[in-house]
Amino acid sequence: MKIAVLSGKGGTGKTLVSVNLAELAGEALYLDCDVEEPNGYLFFKPQQLESQAVTVKIPVVDQEKCTGCRQCVDFCQFNALAYIKDRLIVFEEICHSCGGCVLVCPEKAFTEKDKEIGRIERGVSGHVQVHTGILNPGEESGTPIINCLLGDSDDHSDLLTVIDCPPGTSCIVMDTVAGADYCVLVAEPTIFGAHNLAMVHELVTLMGKPFGVVLNKIQEGDNPSGQFCKDKEIPVLGRIPFDQKLGLLNSNGAIAVREDEAYRRIFSDLLAAIRKEAGL
Missing domain, CATH: 3.30.70.20 (Alpha-Beta Plaits)
Structure with a gap:
């Protein structure tokens, strides 16, 4: 089972959701496909790291x-x-x-040479296999790195795979989502958040992927993203409160479900909702 977690922009809580779901899933594989700005490793702090260079072919002219x-x-x-x-x-x-x-x-007149565009770092954090894609600054596309990462999920088909996608709806996001069995869309409770939710909603709909929404940073008052879900009859998988303690844990690189039983319940309920919606 491959679960892709995505959002219309950065900062919505995509990695927060991805990391905590992977931690709760038991034996799991976490793929950080946000290759331009990967940060899941800051939470997992994986050990036994191995690094693999990713190269592409570049033409050389005679x-x-x-x-x-x-x-x-x-x-x-x-x-x-x-x-x-x-x-x-x-x-x-x-x-x-x-x-x-x-x-x-x-x-x-052409031959080809290998050019290194980035690397994949693989390690272990508790019961979670942590694989991180890192694109070198200035490179045109991270797709080859993402393809290598997704190949890792084929090699670990017995594990629940959580894919931390790049933000937005660009080609690199489509590459990441293509092999997913279920998509989790993370949204903020703002007008801007609803706009970005609409973008990723259109993407997964066009790609024919089953999906649900996680509403993050919930506060009292209007929630345009929640209203969007209601209007479009989109299943809301879970709601995460706007909470200072959770923010501090997150900013300190701590995995919330390891630190606090209340958050463990929130994300456990979320994982159960995902499994139910995905038919597991």
């Missing part, structure tokens, strides 16, 4: 073979190639490693 036909330049949809002053230039920073230039070159 200027002696290149005739300047520009077929590769015309083919590249990302403007990663340019023919200037009788030389072909490769802009590695924006290359998407599709390999198309290698295929279309009539002179076979």
Whole structure:
């Protein structure tokens, strides 16, 4: 079972929910796919760390073979190639490693080299396997790292997998959600929060994924995100209060369900609701 936890923006409590669900699930696999800003490891503090570099293929041109036909330049949809002053230039920073230039070159002027774009760190925290994707600053796409992380879940199919997704609704989020069995949408009780909830709601609906909503930072008064769920008949899986103690635990990198029985009950009820909605 793969549970993807996502939100329309950062700071809604996505990692809070992901980490505590994984901790409560018994033997579990936690995948931090927020590769640009991973922070689940700050809570789990995994031990026995192993690191694996993630590389992509980048074209290398043999200027002696290149005739300047520009077929590769015309083919590249990302403007990663340019023919200037009788030389072909490769802009590695924006290359998407599709390999198309290698295929279309009539002179076979291209070879490829490995370029490291980031890494995966794997460790253990109690009964939770913690796998973290880390994208190097300035890299174009974290999709190859996410694909490697999702491959880990296939290798641990016997474990409940909690996927901490990137925020938003970009392509990298779609890559992360694609293999999920159930999606948990985390939302704040504000107009802005409802707007971002609508974004991820549209995404998972288009992708045909079953889902429910967690309303975080609940206070007295209006809750536009809650009203959105009511209007759209979306199941609300749980409500997490806006609580100073929970905020302090979170800011200190503590896992709430390890520290306080009240929070353990809240997240246990949430996990039970997810299992019920997902048909487990």
